[in-house]
Amino acid sequence: MPIIDPRSGPSYGTMEPDMEHEREQLLRDESEVEGQTTGQSTPDDIQEGVQKIEAINLTWTAKSLMVAYVSIFLMAFCTSLEGQTVMSLSAYATSAFSKHSLISTVLVIQNVVNAVIKPPMAKVADVFGRFEAFCLSILIYVLGYIQMAGSTNVQTYASAQIFYSAGSTGLQILQQVFIADSSDLLNRAFLALLPEFPFLVTVWLGPTIAGAVLRTSSWRWGYGMWAVILPASFLPLALTLLFNQRKAQRLNLIKKRTKRHTSFVGILRRTWYDLDVGGLVLLSAAVTLILVPLTLAATAKNGWKNAGILVMMVLGVACLCLLPLWESNKKLAPKPLLSLHLLKQKTALAGCALAFWYFMAFYFSVQPYLYSYLQVVQGYDVATAGRVTQTFAFTSTIAAFSVSLLIKYTRRYRIYVTIGCVVYMTGLVLMLTCRGEGASHLQILGTQVIVGIGGGLVNVPVQLGVQASASHQEVAAATAMFLTSMEMGGAVGAAISGAVWSSAIPHKLLQYLPEETKGQAGDIFGKLTTALSYPMGSPTRIAINRAYQETMHRLLTLAVIATLPLIPLSLIMVNYKLDKMGYGNSEPQGHLVPAEPEQSSEDGHSKRT
Known part of the structure; x- marks a missing residue:
């Protein structure tokens, strides 16, 4: 039973040796798919990027699709190894500028960019094409690497996070969109894990590489070397997409759009509406102006009384209030950045909310300060602290792989979401109660394993449920909405944890440090x-450890509180029967087939094709 099958998705035709017969067959298949996907849609109703990928889907062979997936894996391996490496370097990069506490601000910037870039990158993929969007992400990613490697102050380093995070999250959403394009729902749970599989290896290699880089070179080389490695890993996918896109053009599978505007102003206007630039600006401004001041207020002059901090917060709230009004206005946003109407469906709404709280708790507990805590309080070296911190990624990947197979053969997903929420909450409670100065290595590692298992059981099934709420035209937008909600939760968590850390640690240090x-x-x-320069057992190190210990306890308490909504939200999601679902209905929600018979009248049944 092959996982990668060019005929398994909703949009594939079968390939014949004879080119003319192939063309006729593909045209017939494309006509059927177009009718299934959009009902009465015309080529102008479907955005050009979606037309391209549906046409490309008809030209895949088993060999070319395998090459594409191998390239996805190579890119994922590079970005995963890079992420595990630089995560251990960030504390040293900010410390080089005497700004170790700004790790949280850097993470807020990363999460803000991660949150706001997913919808526009999905729109770029829908408007211009998957190949074009991949190329743009790689270019931005490389620019971020170069700027971080060459940064001379914390401002330059922090601003580089904009490019770095935009490229990173662009690749993340595009990999998931490509997998959603080229797989059916039953196989998608497994294939969606393809970018995560490298964590099984890189979680152990990354901290070791980081330690070697710090010993033999500097943290700058730890960033710069990826500017060459990543583009090389993208090359097979780029060539495969480009080849199949040109093949679809030769077979006239990509319909030419009606030319409505030929002037430069007309092109700009169409691009403005296609990308919903107004919505993007409002979303970016709202997230940035609300979250960044949270981490800056603790260290800013006059704190929360600082006029600049208050003005940013007020403007951020105003932009947040304007965003849904803009997105729901057909004249201002005929092709909205956020498909807010999807949130009218309880599965999509509950899934996005669950992702928000789940990732917020993660940024209270595992990131961003557990790594520093382990080095200072527990006395771990760079590699050991990195491995313990990244145990979450390792165990969550194994758990996600296991649950993807269970989803494939049970054709249900919701039960695993609920179980995952229970395990995740249990792990965080154990972190709160069993982790402390003098705790055994087994206790610390064991809690990370439990938290990771819970995270793996939650993430993939929830994303699958949210994707199932969308038509093919909106699957990229639905995926982006889910991942945006997750990153928003991470941004809020990083901002609050940064505010707690920046206010608590200095106060406690002054309270506990000896006079000298x-x-x-x-x-x-x-x-x-x-902090690490003072020997264990000295009065100063005891005071430092106590300050770190008490602050970490406060953050973990917040993490446990953040998980309280998870189980109720998981129960709100409809337990869809996945083998009865797919793209193919013109009704926005009619293609969803819930498992519970009594809910069928509410959500409707699919028209089987």
Whole structure:
């Protein structure tokens, strides 16, 4: 039973040796698919990028599709290894500028960009094409690497996160969109894990590479080397997509759109509406102006009384209130950035909300300060602290792989979401109660394993449920909405944890440090290397450890609180019967077939094709 099958998705035709017969067959298949996907849609109703990928889907052979998936895996391996490596380097990069506490601000910037870039990148893929969107993401990613490697101050380093995060999250959403394009719902749970499989290896290699880079070179080389490695891994997918796109053009499978505007102004206007630039600006401004001040207020002059902080917060809330009004206005946003109407369906709404709270708890507990805590309080070296921190990625990948197989053969997904929520909450409670100074390595590692298993059981099934709520035209938007909700939760979590850390640690250091080192409180707070320079058991190190310990306890308490909505939200999601679902109905929700018979009248049954 092959997983990658060019005929398994909703849009594939079968390939014949004779070219003329192939063309006729593909045209017939494309006509059927077009009618199935859009009902009365015309080529102008479907955005050009979606037309392209539906045409490309008709030209796949088993060999070319295999090459594409191998390239997806290579890119995922590179980005995964890079992520595990630079995660251990970020504390040293910010410490080099005496700004260790700004790790949370850097993460907020990353999460803000991660949150706001997913919808526009999905729109770029829908408007211009998957190949074009992949190329744009790779280019932005490389620019981020180069700028971080060459940064001379924390401002430059932080601004580089915009390019770095935009490219990284662009690849993430595009990989998931490509997998959604080229697989059916039953196989998709497994294939969606393809970008995650490298974590099984890189989680152990990354911290080791980071330690070697710090010993033999500098953290700058740890960023710069990926500017060459990543584009090389993308080459097979680029060539495969380009080849099949040209093949579809030769077979006239890509219909030419009606030319409505030929002037430059007309092109700009169409692009403005296609990409919903107004919605993008409002979303970016709202997220940035609300979350970034949270981490800056603790260290800004006059704190929350600072006029600049208050003005940013007010403007952010105003933009957030304007966003749904803009997105729901057909004149301002005829092709909205966020498909907010999907949130009228309880499965999509509950799934996005669940992703938000789940990732918020993650950024209270595992990121961003557990790594520093393990080095300072537990005395772990760079590689060991990195491996413990990344145990989450390792165990969640194994759990997600297991649940994807269970979904394939049970054809249900919701039960695994609920079980995952219970396990995730249990792991965080154990982190709160069993982790402390002097805790055994087994206790610390065991709690990370449990949290990781819970995260793996939650993530993939929830994404699958949200994707199932969308037509093919909107599957990219639905995926982007789910991932955006997750990143928004991460951004809020990073912002709040940064505010807690930046306010609690300096206060506690001044409270606990012996008189002879109270003057060093600012340096200890700002540089991880300074905190580590005091030997274990010395009065100063005892005070530092106590400050870290109490602050981490506060963050873990917030993490447990953030998980309280997870189980109720999982029960709200409809337990769809996945083998009865697929693209193919012109009704927005009619293609969904719930497992419970009593709900069928509410959501409707699909028209089987």
